[in-house]
Amino acid sequence: MEDQLQLEQRVKELHKLLNEYGHAYYVLDKPLVPDSEYDARMRELIDLEERHPDLIMPDSPTQRVGGEVLPGFTKVVHDTPMLSLSNVFNEEDIREFDRRVRADAGDVTYVCELKIDGLAISLKYENGRFKQGATRGDGTVGEDITTNLRTIRAIPLKLSEDVTIEARGEAYMPKKSFMKLNEHREEEGLDVFANPRNAAAGSLRQLDPKIAAKRNLSVFMYGIGGEGAAYGLDAHSEALDYLDRLGFRTNPERRRCQDIDEVIAYIESWQDRRQDLSYEIDGIVIKVDSFSRQEDLGFTAKSPRWATAYKFPAEEVVT
Numbered sequence: 001m002e003d004q005l006q007l008e009q010r011v012k013e014l015h016k017l018l019n020e021y022g023h024a025y026y027v028l029d030k031p032l033v034p035d036s037e038y039d040a041r042m043r044e045l046i047d048l049e050e051r052h053p054d055l056i057m058p059d060s061p062t063q064r065v066g067g068e069v070l071p072g073f074t075k076v077v078h079d080t081p082m083l084s085l086s087n088v089f090n091e092e093d094i095r096e097f098d099r100r101v102r103a104d105a106g107d108v109t110y111v112c113e114l115k116i117d118g119l120a121i122s123l124k125y126e127n128g129r130f131k132q133g134a135t136r137g138d139g140t141v142g143e144d145i146t147t148n149l150r151t152i153r154a155i156p157l158k159l160s161e162d163v164t165i166e167a168r169g170e171a172y173m174p175k176k177s178f179m180k181l182n183e184h185r186e187e188e189g190l191d192v193f194a195n196p197r198n199a200a201a202g203s204l205r206q207l208d209p210k211i212a213a214k215r216n217l218s219v220f221m222y223g224i225g226g227e228g229a230a231y232g233l234d235a236h237s238e239a240l241d242y243l244d245r246l247g248f249r250t251n252p253e254r255r256r257c258q259d260i261d262e263v264i265a266y267i268e269s270w271q272d273r274r275q276d277l278s279y280e281i282d283g284i285v286i287k288v289d290s291f292s293r294q295e296d297l298g299f300t301a302k303s304p305r306w307a308t309a310y311k312f313p314a315e316e317v318v319t
């Protein structure tokens with residue numbers, strides 16, 4: 001008869017190990033141990049929980065893939081709207097955006113980020129634990145896809161601090177996973193997905209989380225819902241670093257730019273390099289960094305006036 005206390009101790013140790021290994025592998029893309037070691041520890045935890053179901057905790061790494069198939073998705077009203085971005089298409093538009101920003105807010109610095117071609121999501125945590133995940137929907141009302149988002153290993157079930165926060169970002173399917181998925185679908189005589197964004201959206205709209213779990217989705221988180229100032233943050237770049245510290249996956253290619261010339265140089269540097277990325281991007285997001293400058297600028301009916309998205313010219317499809 002194994003000692004109950006020793007069992008609980010070992011389960012806690014395995015949670016800690018698997019969360020550390022998982023964070024390093026799925027969030028930082030820097031594995032700490034070979035896959036064989038990760039799998040062996042996961043196997044040990046699954047066996048322990050099968051023999052002692054009383055030891056199964058809701059945030060155990062084994063509990064990412066829920067059992068039940070949902071009858072449908074319930075609606076979620078976002079605490080603050082998930083707005084869309086205005087678009088710019090060339091250098092003249094970008095300079096005009098900068099002129100308008102400086103007319104109302106004076107000299108500003110910007111943050112440039114890769115615009116991930118996936119679907120926007122909202123993740124809510126209470127006291128550091130993942131509680132609810134939703135799609136953007138129409139910006140005001142989205143769908144509760146918590147059970148599907150729990151299967152994405154780049155989404156932490158428990159944060160490094162017991163904070164109550166909403167993180168916003170993009171769920172996406174890596175290019176390699178997209179190619180493999182379409183090969184399988186072709187072999188099975190199923191319709192193929194037109195692009196990774198549709199494949200990611202289709203995967204997260206599955207009512208059976210076991211299907212979403214097999215689609216190898218990932219995320220990049222890029223904002224905090226509500227007032228960043230509530231967390232003692234003065235700028236978007238600080239919010240991104242805070243999301244990192246909490247355990248979220250953020251995109252490492254972000255760049256703070258002192259002026260619009262640096263923004264334009266950054267955009268030009270990605271014009272051709274984007275095909276080297278393991279995920280699709282459809283542009284570059286440009287944001288005024290300071291939250292107080294953002295407040296000076298405010299919003300139009302549907303978009304922030306302190307941000308815009310430069311869209312790459314559509315790639316000519318080689319037929």
Ligand SMILES: NC(=O)c1cc2c(N)ncc(C(N)=O)c2s1
Nearest residue numbers: 083084085113114115116222285
């Ligand atoms: N619609 C939006 O507000 C955004 C959409 C996206 C996107 N698809 N990818 C990256 C960012 C970002 N890093 O801010 C944003 S922001």
